[in-house]
Amino acid sequence: MAARQKQARQPAEGRNLPFLYARFDADALRGALRKMHLIRQFEEGAEDSYMRGLIHGTMHLSIGQEASAVGICLGLSDEDQITSTHRGHGHSIAKGADVSRMFAEFFGKTTGYCRGRGGSMHIADVSKGNLGANGIVGGGIPIAVGAALTAKKLGTGKVVVSFFGDGANNEGAFHEALNMASIWKLPVVFVCENNGYGMSTSVARATAVANIADRAAAYAMPGVIVDGNSVGEVAEAADAAIARARRGEGPTLIECKT
Amino acid sequence: MMDAATAVRELSYAQAIQEAMALAMEADERVFLMGEDIGVYGGAFQVTGDLVERFGPERVMDTPISELGGAGVAVGAAVTGLRPIFEFQFSDFAALAMEQIVNQAAKMRYMLGGAVSVPVVMRFPAGSGTGAAAQHSQSLEAWLGHVPGLKVIQPATPHDAKGMLLAAIEDPDPVMIFEHKLLYKMKGAVPEGRYTVPIGKAEVRRQGRDLTIVATSIMVHKSLEAAQMLAAEGIDVEVIDLRTVRPMDRETVIASVCKTSRLMCVYEAVKTLGIGAEVSAMVAESEAFDFLDAPIVRLGGAETPIPYNPDLEKATVPQVGDIVAAARALVTGAR
Known part of the structure; x- marks a missing residue:
């Protein structure tokens, strides 16, 4: 475990370039870099406002998870959908949210994404395919499978990505949802952002398997481990999973170790 | 509330529900059924009956025994444009799915500032009298009635079972239907064709x-x-x-x-x-x-x-x- 995490933290320069250059043009890559910076600066601004007592309630930052959000969403269109988590600001921005409406929501304003009713944990932007962040760990996973069922039934060609953290992989909803997505071969990609801890509890203490991606085998789907800090690695894995979903071959579980 | 003058016949409560589901599925491609053993088996109380033969397994979907996940899939399908009707085999199993019902279905429309609605219908065979004991006989409607964002109905007659279910399917919000198991075989006058009985009216x-x-x-x-x-x-x-x-x-x-x-x-x-x-x-x-x-x-x-x-x-x-x-x-x- 320790050795793998050490390896995952090695600099990613160079080894990610070939796929990204082959798959995305310069504008798309500039856009991705810009979004990663935007997420970091947005979160620093959010934290600053929070620490100054300007923001009410709860705030979960996605600093250090910029590459997984952007790398996954790089291969999605506005039509494709995501479900997100309590730590969801990065996903919203990666999916094209307007950061001023996000901040307005943090301040509880009617101009915010949820008209001040939801706050940090409930940003949704359906026009960009973001079906909503979620305050319940694992709550969005079956909802993503339902959205993928709609895509399959209506033949829309949409792919749905469900983001969740390492903590969610011990919720029953994770297991039930992955099983159903697999038996019905639904166009969904499960993305676990494994940051090593569910609050204070380490993955090693909470999870019986060494890698969360190992759990994919139980549901007969590919399980892929990537360096979640390498946007190229993430994007390459997402590209394969999205393509598989669009071909009607069913779901993939990607574990981004961040 | 009837669309046209129609003949009235005697149907059982279960037949009335089945007829409402069939009419809704004929009229609207988005309507489909999900639940445990509702396909070839016809449902634990034979409410879906032979609907799978008429509409096929894509629209009368057997789910695994996964109430939490199944309810969540229904919620996700509803949010993205379908009109799922999710059958719990027994209302007691709502306990397994409370997260999706209470924290997700009930709250999404409000919590997301009206960005989505959740037009899902959930059906719960409820009540005692069948000798099924403590885990298959409860009446839990007040649990769900306590949650803003849900509508909770308990039709008592075949006429209302059909009309209120059709109203529930049209409703933009999640509607929970508690059906007493001893009523399933009760017969009563039910008009043919489409009609609705309003939710919220005694x-x-x-x-x-x-x-x-x-x-x-x-x-x-x-x-x-x-x-x-x-x-x-x-x-x-x-x-x-x-x-x-x-x-x-x-x-x-x-x-x-x-x-x-x-x-x-x-x-x-x-x-x-x-x-x-x-x-x-x-x-x-x-x-x-x-x-x-x-x-x-x-x-x-x-x-x-x-x-x-x-x-x-x-x-x-x-x-x-x-x-x-x-x-x-x-x-x-x-x-």
Whole structure:
């Protein structure tokens, strides 16, 4: 475990370039870099406002998870959908949210994404395919499978990505949802952002398997481990999973170790 | 609420529900059914019956035994444009799916600032009387009725089962339907074709002067039977079929109590912290309070799990004799 995490933290320069250059043009890559910076600066601004007592309630930052959000969403269109988590600001921005409406929501304003009713944990932007962040760990996973069922039934060609953290992989909803997505071969990609801890509890203490991606085998789907800090690695894995979903071959579980 | 004049026939409650689902699926491609063993098996209570033969397994989808995940899939499908009807095999299994019902379905529209709606229908076979014991006999409608964002209905007749289900399918919000298992075989007049019975409207089933009984689901029938017996004693009972737990029909209940000056609530669910408490409080807080000639009476289920032994099982929920005795005592003051 320790050795793998050490390896995952090695600099990613160079080894990610070939796929990204082959798959995305310069504008798309500039856009991705810009979004990663935007997420970091947005979160620093959010934290600053929070620490100054300007923001009410709860705030979960996605600093250090910029590459997984952007790398996954790089291969999605506005039509494709995501479900997100309590730590969801990065996903919203990666999916094209307007950061001023996000901040307005943090301040509880009617101009915010949820008209001040939801706050940090409930940003949704359906026009960009973001079906909503979620305050319940694992709550969005079956909802993503339902959205993928709609895509399959209506033949829309949409792919749905469900983001969740390492903590969610011990919720029953994770297991039930992955099983159903697999038996019905639904166009969904499960993305676990494994940051090593569910609050204070380490993955090693909470999870019986060494890698969360190992759990994919139980549901007969590919399980892929990537360096979640390498946007190229993430994007390459997402590209394969999205393509598989669009071909009607069913779901993939990607574990981004961040 | 009927679209056109149509013939009326006798159908069972289960057949009426099945007919509503079939009509909705014929009229709207987005409507589909999900649940455990609802396909070739026809559902644990044969409510879906042979619908899988008419509409195919894509629209009458058997799910794994995954109530939480299944409810979540239905919620996700509803949010993205479909109209799922999710059948729980027994209402008790709502406990397995409460996260998706209470934290997701009920809240998404409000919590996301109106960005989405969740037009999902969930059906719950409920109630005791089948010898299925403590984990397959509960009446949990008040649980869900406590949650803003949900609509909760309890049709008591085949006519209402069909009309209220069709109203539920049209509704933009999540609607939870509690169907008493002992009603499934009850027959009643059901019009052919499409019609809706509005959610949120109670129905006066019997007019009376001396006492208002507000009853739900199967207790409506028991109360009507009791009212018939009390009429022979000169006690004239008004029976209201509440039909909807949330949003509750305040006007009908209060108008009735203003007329009769007495109120009794009859429901199968555990008595405390239930629908009877809500109806009583609603009346006590209203202008009807000044009309009350006697304390309000609640007749509900015993404070125990539902037992297996048939005599004990009967003893845990109000029976016709209990309603007669309580009503007589209330009206004559012999308490």
